[in-house]
Amino acid sequence: MATIRIAAPDTASAGEVIELKVLIQHPMETGYRSGPDGKRIERDIIETFEVTYDGETVFEADLQPGIAANPIFTFYTRATTSGPIVFKWTGQDGESWSETHDLTVE
Amino acid sequence: MKAGLAFLSALCLSACGDDAASTQSPPAQPQPLLSGYEFLQPQTRALQDDNFANPGFLWIDRGEALFSTAAASGEACSDCHTDTSLPLAGAAAHYPQIDAESGDLVNLEARINLCRTRYQDEAPLEYESDELLSLTAYVAYLSRGTPVSVDIEGAAADWYARGRDYFETRRGQFNLSCTQCHDDNWGKKLRGDTISQGHGTGFPAYRLEWQSLGSLHRRLRDCDAGVRAEPRMFGSDDYLAVELYLAKRAEGLEIETPGVRR
Amino acid sequence: MKTLSRQKSFARRSFLQLGAAGLVATALPLRAAADAADADAAIREIFGDKPLNEGRVSVKLPPIAENGNSVAITVAAESLMSPDDYVRRIAIISPRNPIAEVAVFKLGPRAGKAEISTRIRMAGTQRIRAVAELSDGTLWHGSASTVVTLAACLIG
Numbered sequence: 001m002a003t004i005r006i007a008a009p010d011t012a013s014a015g016e017v018i019e020l021k022v023l024i025q026h027p028m029e030t031g032y033r034s035g036p037d038g039k040r041i042e043r044d045i046i047e048t049f050e051v052t053y054d055g056e057t058v059f060e061a062d063l064q065p066g067i068a069a070n071p072i073f074t075f076y077t078r079a080t081t082s083g084p085i086v087f088k089w090t091g092q093d094g095e096s097w098s099e100t101h102d103l104t105v106e
Numbered sequence: 107m108k109a110g111l112a113f114l115s116a117l118c119l120s121a122c123g124d125d126a127a128s129t130q131s132p133p134a135q136p137q138p139l140l141s142g143y144e145f146l147q148p149q150t151r152a153l154q155d156d157n158f159a160n161p162g163f164l165w166i167d168r169g170e171a172l173f174s175t176a177a178a179s180g181e182a183c184s185d186c187h188t189d190t191s192l193p194l195a196g197a198a199a200h201y202p203q204i205d206a207e208s209g210d211l212v213n214l215e216a217r218i219n220l221c222r223t224r225y226q227d228e229a230p231l232e233y234e235s236d237e238l239l240s241l242t243a244y245v246a247y248l249s250r251g252t253p254v255s256v257d258i259e260g261a262a263a264d265w266y267a268r269g270r271d272y273f274e275t276r277r278g279q280f281n282l283s284c285t286q287c288h289d290d291n292w293g294k295k296l297r298g299d300t301i302s303q304g305h306g307t308g309f310p311a312y313r314l315e316w317q318s319l320g321s322l323h324r325r326l327r328d329c330d331a332g333v334r335a336e337p338r339m340f341g342s343d344d345y346l347a348v349e350l351y352l353a354k355r356a357e358g359l360e361i362e363t364p365g366v367r368r
Numbered sequence: 369m370k371t372l373s374r375q376k377s378f379a380r381r382s383f384l385q386l387g388a389a390g391l392v393a394t395a396l397p398l399r400a401a402a403d404a405a406d407a408d409a410a411i412r413e414i415f416g417d418k419p420l421n422e423g424r425v426s427v428k429l430p431p432i433a434e435n436g437n438s439v440a441i442t443v444a445a446e447s448l449m450s451p452d453d454y455v456r457r458i459a460i461i462s463p464r465n466p467i468a469e470v471a472v473f474k475l476g477p478r479a480g481k482a483e484i485s486t487r488i489r490m491a492g493t494q495r496i497r498a499v500a501e502l503s504d505g506t507l508w509h510g511s512a513s514t515v516v517t518l519a520a521c522l523i524g
Contacts, residue, residue, distance in 0.1 A: 003164045017480030025164040027317065030489070032466060058478045066462055066470035068438040068487040069317035070161040075473075078480035149430045149440055298434065298517025314435035368434040 002026060004099045006087060011104045012079035020051070020059075022087055023072045024097065030065035046071060046089045053077060053085045053103075079105050133270065133355040136292055136303040141359050142367055145302040150314070154366035162243060162312040162364020165236070165319045169244025172237060179227040183241075186225065198249035199361050202350045204261045211265045211346050214242050215321065233340035239319050243310040246363035253360050254307060256353040269351030272344055278335030284348075299368070305356040306349065308365015315368065322349055325367075403463045410468035411499055411507075414459050418507050420499065425458075425510030427498045436490040436516040444483040445500035445508065455482035457501045464494040477503075490516050 007021040024046070031043025043065065051059040058077045077085075082105045088098040143151060154160055174184040187194050202213040205220065212220060218241050219230035231238035258266040273284040287296075288304030295301075309322040316324070323345045327337035338344045411420070428442040447455045454477040460470040473484050482500065490496070495513035502508065 003168045005158060005163065005167065007158050021158055023159065023161065023164065025161075025168075030466075053478075056478065057474075058476065060474040062472045062474075064467050064469050064471060066460075066465050066467060066489050068489050070164060072159055072161075072485075072487055074442075074485040075475075076479050076481040076483060078478055080478075147430065147432055147434045150434060153440070314437045317437050 002089075002097045004087075004097060006099055006101050008085065008101045008103065010102070011106055014079060014081075014105050016079045017076050018079050018103075019074060019076055020085070021072070021074045022049075022099075023070065024089055025070055026089070026091075028063075028065060028067055028069045028071060032065070043092070045092050047092050048090045049073065050088050050090075051075075051077070051085065052088075054081050054083050079103065081105055133351065134289055135355055135357075136289060139305075139356070139358055140292075140303055141305055141307055141362060142302045143308065143362060143365065145300045146366070146368060150366055150368060154308075154362070154364075160312065160364055160366060162310070162319050162366065165240045165243045165310070166247050166364060168236070169240035169242070169247075172241050173244055177222070177226040177228045181226045183221065183226075186221075194245055194248045196249050196252040198246040198363075199252040199254050200256055202262075202265075202346055202353065203257060209261055211262060211350060213322075213341075213346055213349050214245055215341065216346075218242060218245065234321055234324060239310055239321060242321065243319060243364055246310060246361060249361040250363055251360050253358050254353050254356050256350060256357065258350065258354050262350065265347045265350050266354060268344070269347035269349070272348050273351055273355075278330065278333035280333040280335075282333040284329065304352070305359055306352045307356050307359045308362040308367060310363060311365035311367045313367045319364065322352075403468075406468045407461050407463040407497060410461055411459065411497075414469065414472055415457075415499060415501055415507055418505070420507050420509040422509055424508040425498050425500045427496060427510050427512035429496060429512045429514045431515065433490060433514050433516045436492065438487045439490050439514060439516075440485065440487050441496065442483065442485040443498040443500075443510075445502075447482045447500075447502065449477055449480055449482055451477045452503065454503045455479070455500050456503055458482070458484060459499045460486075460488065461497040461499065462488070462490065462494060463497065465489065465491045470496075490514060492516050 003025040005023040009018050012018050026046050027044060028046065029041055029044040031040070033041045035041050045065055046063055049061040049063065050057055059075050061073065063071065082103060084100045084102050086098060086100050088096055090096040143154060157163065174182050176182040186192055198214055201217065202211050204210070205212045205217070215233060215238055218238065222228040222230055231241070276283045284304060287301050292301050292303045306322045306325070309325060310319050311325070312319050313325070321340065323340045326345050326348060330337040424446045426444050429439060433439045441460065443458055443460060445455045445458060447453065449455065455475050457472055457474050459472045461468050462470050470488050471486065475482055488496070493513070493515045495511050497509065497511045500508045
């Protein structure tokens, strides 16, 4: 279970460029650190983040261990039609987390 | 040299004066009293101030959910604590405090675990577990903006004296006491950092160093490790005592949870 | 393709760790040179071997970071973001981290605005680079540097 925070407008006018902000709880473990026992902590990262809206991918990110723990992204999309915006994170071992935000376009 | 002599005589005073009156004297509060926040780079302050991006809110969101999740016994924290009945707004600013039933000094973590064992029929949560951190951060957050004020009288007096003693005693391979940095030399540079006054009002806090939220006791363990002393256990009597001394010493500063620290 | 340069990075790290004991002084300049080449290689692997044009891309970073574990960065590219003139991808590249590639963002005309913000790890003071690929295939480059300071009390 991961805690996810999303900041997005509930309503927008057609054609308006809206800001989307997402924050997810994840260590983004690099694989280069040692734990208290002196042993290397295994790499554990989110590899992709994808946003679909109105049936299309509108934003995608391929991530490396250089992204800080508890990744945060701020990006933009143009409001076209009312519908769900789906945010989906996929980890290196295939596990995924997603969250949906409903946008109403007036 | 002068500061060193003053320190030595202070050490002698605290070591030689056994009577309760002298150990209960108020702490030497650094003046002006400045939160750890004031010693951060602007962008780290901005991260704490951002109620969306501050990663500490990830734990607070989870804590809020746990707070209203019923235990197996059917009781959720939110069943007893509402806005009107046993409200928790401002409560965290008065911890650690003496638990009336047991007579022990308890901090917020210990109080949450007491609630679990006494009223929810649940096992206590492990110190520094994600669940306990989340609940502690949420309850502390309900006091964000409330000035710290703790009771050091009665049964708390001995704890306070013990905490003060720990704070003022040199320890570790570096032979340094907390007071040497945080009372005598705050505001000065130590490598890339500016030495803070050593207040715990942002905790549980998100430390960039940890890349996670952590308790005040985790911070104290790092302080001890920093002077190459043996860190005490989470929830240990020594750290509970230090927590009370620190709270008294920070009296007047507001609770900032979730603080962001470097 | 990407894994090739990562393996190279790992190999270099192990070599440096081995050499560090006796060769600290000479290892440092060697490392700086190899890192710059690594960043160039990472850009070529992501976008192909095309010329980099200076401009159109701005990178915003704080002048000083008190901890390299989490540094706020904003990358913006000048573009109309219209159906036939938009930014396809933006990459963030670190010349000093163990892996030069930090992230690649795929945008499109629907983004409306070619700007992304995130927080990155920085293994020391460096000039972070960003490359934007436009819909016409051209590459544009910008950069900014941050001083990562050393903490007072290092644990472990």
